[in-house]
Amino acid sequence: MRKVLYLLLLILSFSACKSQKNASLVDNNSFKPGALWHDSDSMHINAHGGGILFYNDTYYWFGEHKISGRRGNSAQVGVSCYSSKDLYNWKNEGVALAVSEDPESDIVRGSVIERPKVIFNKKNNQFVMWFHLELKDQGYDAARTAVAVSNTITGPYEFLYSVRPNAETWPINQPEIVNKSFENNLEGWTPEWRKAVDEGMFVKRDFKGGQMSRDMTLFVDDDGTAYHIHSAEENLTLNISELNEDYTGFTGKWLRIFPMGHNEAPALFKRNGRYFMITSGCTGWDPNAARLMSADSIMGEWTYHGNPAVGENADITFDSQSTYVIKVDGYEDAYIFMGDRWRPRNPIDGRYVWLPIEFENELPVIKYHDEWDLSVFNK
Numbered sequence: 119m120r121k122v123l124y125l126l127l128l129i130l131s132f133s134a135c136k137s138q139k140n141a142s143l144v145d146n147n148s149f150k151p152g153a154l155w156h157d158s159d160s161m162h163i164n165a166h167g168g169g170i171l172f173y174n175d176t177y178y179w180f181g182e183h184k185i186s187g188r189r190g191n192s193a194q195v196g197v198s199c200y201s202s203k204d205l206y207n208w209k210n211e212g213v214a215l216a217v218s219e220d221p222e223s224d225i226v227r228g229s230v231i232e233r234p235k236v237i238f239n240k241k242n243n244q245f246v247m248w249f250h251l252e253l254k255d256q257g258y259d260a261a262r263t264a265v266a267v268s269n270t271i272t273g274p275y276e277f278l279y280s281v282r283p284n285a286e287t288w289p290i291n292q293p294e295i296v297n298k299s300f301e302n303n304l305e306g307w308t309p310e311w312r313k314a315v316d317e318g319m320f321v322k323r324d325f326k327g328g329q330m331s332r333d334m335t336l337f338v339d340d341d342g343t344a345y346h347i348h349s350a351e352e353n354l355t356l357n358i359s360e361l362n363e364d365y366t367g368f369t370g371k372w373l374r375i376f377p378m379g380h381n382e383a384p385a386l387f388k389r390n391g392r393y394f395m396i397t398s399g400c401t402g403w404d405p406n407a408a409r410l411m412s413a414d415s416i417m418g419e420w421t422y423h424g425n426p427a428v429g430e431n432a433d434i435t436f437d438s439q440s441t442y443v444i445k446v447d448g449y450e451d452a453y454i455f456m457g458d459r460w461r462p463r464n465p466i467d468g469r470y471v472w473l474p475i476e477f478e479n480e481l482p483v484i485k486y487h488d489e490w491d492l493s494v495f496n497k
């Protein structure tokens with residue numbers, strides 16, 4: 119009997135010890151924009167320029183893994199993944215896509231990997247990651263997008279290829295560009311040059327090699343069609359490009375929107391059948407005023423609405439730049455604006471600015487809150 123009791127005690131204390139070990143040191147129950155955000159290991163979350171995939175009742179956050187010092191602006195590790203049930207508390211799931219050690223690889227350590235987004239393809243049960251890729255030691259000149267796949271959500275993702283999209287195809291909304299001729303050597307930023315860019319000068323220039331693709335996001339529509347939205351034409355114009363059935367390539371159906379509009383950091387979402395896009399202007403790592411666009415069909419016409427941010431510091435989007443909009447599960451009409459507060463001198467210290475989106479006259483509005491939680495939304 120004694121022996122049995124002793125054994126029972128031993129088992130009990132062992133499992134108590136184990137559950138203590140598993141218990142997270144961190145218990146977040148609100149969002150604090152711009153504050154250090156600790157994961158379940160008490161480390162500041164390292165997933166910048168990120169996006170969220172909701173899968174099997176869990177949110178997965180993919181983002182740029184940054185290190186300290188200027189070198190941290192290039193990819194030294196890869197793309198991180200975190201998981202959460204409640205959006206406040208995040209568990210580090212490790213590196214989903216690792217940089218390569220092969221100097222011949224497009225994603226060699228020291229290349230630039232930005233704004234990774236992952237979508238799930240229901241047809242073949244595959245997870246597909248796209249990200250902005252700049253080749254090593256070429257600054258931001260390569261302007262490519264790249265794709266990687268995995269059969270498990272947390273990875274490891276296998277890198278497939280990088281590309282400038284839509285080579286040898288014309289935008290569906292401006293096929294006439296094919297017949298346009300543009301003067302060579304126009305001086306930049308003159309009215310003639312602006313007009314030429316507006317009319318498709320860079321589309322024609324990049325026709326053979328593919329359109330530039332820098333800041334980007336992905337969007338899967340209700341019918342399962344996926345789109346890749348990217349800054350093209352030296353960041354002057356946004357392109358919306360349809361992805362093929364397995365989401366790993368382009369169909370060649372694409373749209374050119376807001377030529378000369380200078381939009382970056384696109385984040386697209388759908389509400390009550392209407393598409394909304396939040397973007398930023400182009401001031402590098404420095405924040406500027408967000409922009410809002412909407413459309414009844416993803417392939418346009420898109421309408422411009424101005425800055426969705428209101429109140430103090432709205433002109434710098436509360437010191438942040440858009441990266442994604444989360445649709446919150448289990449709540450009515452609940453969307454979260456996800457932004458980055460960049461720290462280019464010490465990128466690992468970059469902060470996250472998550473704010474609830476309100477709707478006024480059917481248009482998204484973003485207001486600042488020092489601290490907030492999901493109770494702002496209706497169940």
Ligand code: GAL
Nearest residue numbers: 167232333382383401402403
């Ligand atoms: C930002 C862009 C970031 C990064 C940065 C580099 O405008 O949104 O993703 O590319 O420029 O300067």
